Amino acid sequence: MFPLVARSRLLPMSLPFRYFGAAVVFQVAAWAMLFAYSSDFVSFEGSLGPAFAALHLVTLGVLAMTAIGATLQLLPVATRQPVRSLGAAKLAWWLLVPGVALFAAGAAAFAPQTMGIGAMLVGLALAIYAVLLAVNLLGARGMKVVVAHGWGALACLAALAATGLALVARYEHGVALDHGAFRAAHLVLATYGFMGLLAVGLSSFLLPMLAVAPAPPAQIAYAVLALAIAGIVAAVLGLPVPAALLGLAAAAMHTASLERSLRARLRPALGPGFLLVRVSWACLVASIGVALLMALDLAPARAALIFGLLLVPGWLLTFLLGVLQRIVPFLASVHYSSAARGTPLISALTPAPLLAGHQVLHLAALGALLAAALTGEAWLARAGAAAGLAGALAFASFFAFVIVKVRHHGIQPPHQPAPA
Numbered sequence: 001m002f003p004l005v006a007r008s009r010l011l012p013m014s015l016p017f018r019y020f021g022a023a024v025v026f027q028v029a030a031w032a033m034l035f036a037y038s039s040d041f042v043s044f045e046g047s048l049g050p051a052f053a054a055l056h057l058v059t060l061g062v063l064a065m066t067a068i069g070a071t072l073q074l075l076p077v078a079t080r081q082p083v084r085s086l087g088a089a090k091l092a093w094w095l096l097v098p099g100v101a102l103f104a105a106g107a108a109a110f111a112p113q114t115m116g117i118g119a120m121l122v123g124l125a126l127a128i129y130a131v132l133l134a135v136n137l138l139g140a141r142g143m144k145v146v147v148a149h150g151w152g153a154l155a156c157l158a159a160l161a162a163t164g165l166a167l168v169a170r171y172e173h174g175v176a177l178d179h180g181a182f183r184a185a186h187l188v189l190a191t192y193g194f195m196g197l198l199a200v201g202l203s204s205f206l207l208p209m210l211a212v213a214p215a216p217p218a219q220i221a222y223a224v225l226a227l228a229i230a231g232i233v234a235a236v237l238g239l240p241v242p243a244a245l246l247g248l249a250a251a252a253m254h255t256a257s258l259e260r261s262l263r264a265r266l267r268p269a270l271g272p273g274f275l276l277v278r279v280s281w282a283c284l285v286a287s288i289g290v291a292l293l294m295a296l297d298l299a300p301a302r303a304a305l306i307f308g309l310l311l312v313p314g315w316l317l318t319f320l321l322g323v324l325q326r327i328v329p330f331l332a333s334v335h336y337s338s339a340a341r342g343t344p345l346i347s348a349l350t351p352a353p354l355l356a357g358h359q360v361l362h363l364a365a366l367g368a369l370l371a372a373a374l375t376g377e378a379w380l381a382r383a384g385a386a387a388g389l390a391g392a393l394a395f396a397s398f399f400a401f402v403i404v405k406v407r408h409h410g411i412q413p414p415h416q417p418a419p420a
């Protein structure tokens with residue numbers, strides 16, 4: 001499944017896996033923070049504190065972290081361009097991990113100075129990644145539609161970092177700015193922009209590859225990209241109704257084209273992860289639907305919380321967990337494949353019961369948090385955070401299982417002659 005040419009683009013396993021490993025740990029930290037401060041959840045309307053810290057442990061510590069690790073490995077396959085500097089990719093990790101930890105700790109403790117130091121480290125890490133991504137896209141020789149999504153995501157990355165750092169400066173130094181406009185722009189550029197365009201762009205080749213299915217036609221993928229970018233620009237310009245309508249059209253076209261591709265697949269069973277991917281698509285469409293209702297003043301109480309839940313844990317985190325549980329065993333198997341040891345079976349690296357447990361817990365967490373946001377019941381938020389934390393620990397066990405299992409691949413127990 002991993003074309004021979006692509007093997008030459010394989011990064012050392014430790015590079016993408018250190019990003020995936022950090023994301024797995026930050027997910028546990030995010031749910032633990034939410035569990036410890038679940039009473040803040042139903043009344044969360046933005047601004048600093050534990051709920052905001054949990055939000056950025058997810059957005060920066062899990063979403064951005066995984067996006068960087070995955071694109072550093074997958075994009076060279078699509079663009080047929082190697083990553084220009086492995087040293088820079090490693091340095092970005094060494095800045096991003098402490099940066100996220102300091103940012104979240106400062107936000108949780110209402111300490112803008114500490115949050116500011118963390119934000120600077122995060123900003124530096126994202127700048128290094130942005131240069132690596134730009135150099136890779138500039139030299140790209142394949143998959144033009146994936147490259148186009150990459151450029152869109154890169155532009156949004158620059159804008160989200162600028163608005164995010166400006167918002168931090170407002171807390172730290174009292175910088176005067178249009179708070180509502182900066183917050184709204186930051187939110188859209190970070191979630192639908194950077195993360196969304198990467199997820200949509202990579203989906204168009206990764207999901208068909210995992211399902212052994214035909215990729216959606218490039219014209220459809222370009223139309224989705226154009227609609228999505230128009231929607232993001234309209235949102236940043238403060239036109240929420242056109243933004244939501246454009247976003248709904250992009251989301252519906254994207255999910256329909258991938259569903260059509262999956263129906264034409266050669267692999268009968270889609271296997272683990274695709275239920276989460278499909279739930280995430282439903283949350284994507286629902287998040288834009290709630291945004292439209294908010295723009296038309298037809299939304300229920302706590303609509304901003306419901307919107308944020310559908311957008312971040314509902315769509316982006318759930319999608320990421322669905323895909324990560326496929327690419328982690330797949331990449332590990334490719335890395336440990338050798339003439340001497342043979343290729344580890346992906347099925348042997350995929351602990352189905354553990355992943356099934358994770359799936360149930362994660363979906364239960366989402367359901368309980370949504371019910372908490374709809375009803376205002378704090379006990380539902382605590383139950384949701386508990387299920388989320390248990391799910392994150394199950395996912396961490398899955399990751400550890402793959403690492404341990406693949407490390408033992410082909411290693412013969414002592415005193416047994418190696419098979420002929």
Ligand code: HEM
Pocket residue numbers: 045046047048055056059060063064119122123126160161163164165167168183184186187190191195
């Ligand atoms: C350089 C990196 C980042 C920095 C410095 C940053 C900083 C901030 C700050 C200070 C706020 C608070 C706004 C307020 O309530 O006053 C905020 C809100 C937010 N950020 Fe970030 N952020 C960063 C990256 C991201 C990323 C990568 C994502 C998502 C993928 C994200 C998603 C959000 C969301 C959803 C909000 C809530 C907005 C609201 O309450 O309306 N941020 N960010």
